[in-house]
Amino acid sequence: MLKSRRLLVALGKIDLGRPAALSSNFPVNYLSRIASQKHDSIVASPWKSIDIPDATLPEFVFENSSKWADKVAVECGLTGKGYTYDELRINSKRLACALLKAGLNRGDTVTLLLPNMPEYAVSYYGVMEAGLTLSAINPLYSADEIAHQLTDSGSKYIICHHDSLEKALTARNLLERNLHVICVNDFDGRTREIPSCVRPFSDLISPRDISDLEKQAHPVAANETTAFLPYSSGTTGLPKGVCLTHKNLVANVAQITHNDITINQPTTKDHQDSVIAVLPFFHIYGSTVSLSRTLREGGKVVTLPKFEPASFLNSLSTNKNIVLYAAPPMIIFLASHPSATEKHLKHLRITMTGGAPCSDSDLEKLFDKKKHVVIQGYGLTESAPVLTHSHQDYKDRASTGAIVSNTLAKVVDTETGKDLPAGETGELCFKGPQIMKCYHNRPEATAETIDKDGWLHTGDVGYINELKNCFIVDRKKELIKVKGFQVPPAELESILRQHPKLYDAGVTSLPCSRNGEVPVAFVVPNPGNQNIKEEEIKDYVASKVAPYKKVSKVVFVDAIPKNPSGKILRRVLKEMIQTELQQKQR
Structure with a gap:
């Protein structure tokens, strides 16, 4: 068991197999009720509960690393540069x-603007x-989007790739405070010039005394200290910082x-699994x-650094014992594209998909x-992320897997919010040690x-079968998923309404075989601007916006359909675009 002098709060063990004896990780009023009532609607994980150690995420991740100290831990698939x-x-x-x-003081935030490297x-x-x-930003973001997240997170430092340096400096100029910029400018062995106001990353990892790090580091309360602050749109609205504690992250790594x-084979002198990491690390699935x-x-x-067919296929060909974590567009590419041959897939041992629905x-x-x-898995940024995970022997590929250990699930009516019996379809809700502390501010x-x-309401509609496997059938939430990335309609609507020639706007999505979904904008021009193209x-x-947030189609309308409270009726927008497409096909 790991112990840390810097940890102030124990994580404890949660035995979710016996609901009447749940630990204090859950509210007392809930414990008293569940102890005295039968809850046919609450489903526990089929897997044995586990101990969650009192550790920071780095301590837990590297607990056994001395066993394979000289093996490669991380390697660039383009340059071959890496670290043991x-x-x-x-x-x-x-x-x-x-x-x-x-x-840097306790509570300060450092943001990464880096591709996978x-x-x-x-x-x-x-x-x-x-x-x-730590927070992280999609390198595809515009300077405006970067500045917004830096402001919201209160970041003091940003670590960026040389390719993103110009955007980082532009974003810094948009802030009303100081921001220190660090740049990785020698990622391929060739050092690039950077302004004097920017510190090279190599300075931070140059030889220095690290023996007193534990004494110097700021104290960590595992159950309270935010370790990672990724951004998510949640069930609706604009992106929000998700406060994930060390407990949340350690718990989820322990669960999976x-x-x-577990889908990884034990590392030995003669065997080491290779994971082709093309899923972005700024996304919780990747990290x-x-x-x-x-x-x-x-x-x-x-x-x-990104999904590019040639480099992706080359990495599949040149590595062995491959475990691939994928998003649906990668699955479609491997399954259907002629350039992905059996030769490229020869060393592929396991593929797991998540991040967005993938058809069986x-x-x-x-x-x-x-x-x-x-196999498939399911989760949210708000759950660090994994909530369900398929067993290797479970053959129903329509399922996203069973509830992970130390986790409870239930289904509630999407209209009334009342608990439904197990097996019925409704909004999926979860409770466990991996659930976020809160949204930032x-x-x-x-x-x-x-x-x-303490139940996390996912905004996803589904059901749980008798084997405690989860099935997603619809999305209550309004997010558009483009290549697995979240695109909140509200964000695009806000931008569209800022256009001087537009009066109102509404955004929905269209299915897309290549990207999953694409945004479609409905706009109402201002009087006198009906000729806008x-x-x-x-x-x-x-x-x-970032490239994946681009609007794919624009539809001009006289009014945006809304309910009495002013909420956009996206269902009506979808019906309108489907009707238009059907008319064009006639």
């Missing part, structure tokens, strides 16, 4: 010491080693490395599942192309997502 486990630990601690020496892992664990909070469901899960079990993380037919296509284990949004009894509106939005 020993080097990753040392460099993370050097970075932690450098940040502390720079004067070995330096991301150094930074991710290094910031947490220092007892600081549970002996009954917890691809990165922390793999490193906890001694695997090799092969980083790719696409999973079957991939399985038919290469016989291997193909958003108490009302927190209350809308986590109820008074579709391309002008598309270009306007594109200038203000």
